[in-house]
Amino acid sequence: NAGVTQTPKFQVLKTGQSMTLQCAQDMNHEYMSWYRQDPGMGLRLIHYSVGAGITDQGEVPNGYNVSRSTTEDFPLRLLSAAPSQTSVYFCASNPSPRSYEQYFGPGTRLTVT
Amino acid sequence: TQLLEQSPQFLSIQEGENLTVYCNSSSVFSSLQWYRQEPGEGPVLLVTVVTGGEVKKLKRLTFQFGDARKDSSLHITAAQPGDTGLYLCAGVEGTSYGKLTFGQGTILTVHP
Numbered sequence: 532n533a534g535v536t537q538t539p540k541f542q543v544l545k546t547g548q549s550m551t552l553q554c555a556q557d558m559n560h561e562y563m564s565w566y567r568q569d570p571g572m573g574l575r576l577i578h579y580s581v582g583a584g585i586t587d588q589g590e591v592p593n594g595y596n597v598s599r600s601t602t603e604d605f606p607l608r609l610l611s612a613a614p615s616q617t618s619v620y621f622c623a624s625n626p627s628p629r630s631y632e633q634y635f636g637p638g639t640r641l642t643v644t
Numbered sequence: 645t646q647l648l649e650q651s652p653q654f655l656s657i658q659e660g661e662n663l664t665v666y667c668n669s670s671s672v673f674s675s676l677q678w679y680r681q682e683p684g685e686g687p688v689l690l691v692t693v694v695t696g697g698e699v700k701k702l703k704r705l706t707f708q709f710g711d712a713r714k715d716s717s718l719h720i721t722a723a724q725p726g727d728t729g730l731y732l733c734a735g736v737e738g739t740s741y742g743k744l745t746f747g748q749g750t751i752l753t754v755h756p
Contacts, residue, residue, distance in 0.1 A: 566744075571653070571748055573732060573746035573748045574687070574746040575746070576743060576744065623686075628739075631736075634689075636686050637686050638684070
């Protein structure tokens, strides 16, 4: 198993550009989520999904869209990038919403200029 | 959103010393997790504590969940350079165990 994979590893965007951060897991996990990590602030939940076709907002959803068309994939879309979205983004998966196990991907470092 | 205050933010010690990292909240969490993160990688789950007063040990690491389930601590005995990294506590709200509230993190550096 590859676990949780994220692409790209690094990305530089100009303000106003859009892009999609990819996340995939091959563990057949129901639950997937996106976090952003900023210095001194830990990780903050952006969006999450309890299964294919079901998504919900986390703590900091503004400026981001998600969809979950398959169990494996959970892409995060930035609609119009802003410098405040410069961060490291982590995707995570759980076997189910009621499981304590949590697996994080390696992260995508995004810089918006 | 429940908040978790983690302290200290930075810790620089010599090999062989003991240390404790604290994670505190004014709110009750149903469970609490501790993660370790290396530079350029995602957090890796170390332990989950569920019951108030629970103590778990992982080799030289001891994790405790407060009786009221509002706080937790991580104690490392005889720290080694390999313990260097970012330690994060994360609280679970209700029964959505994948929906975590993270503390700010503690950057630990253990010097040989």
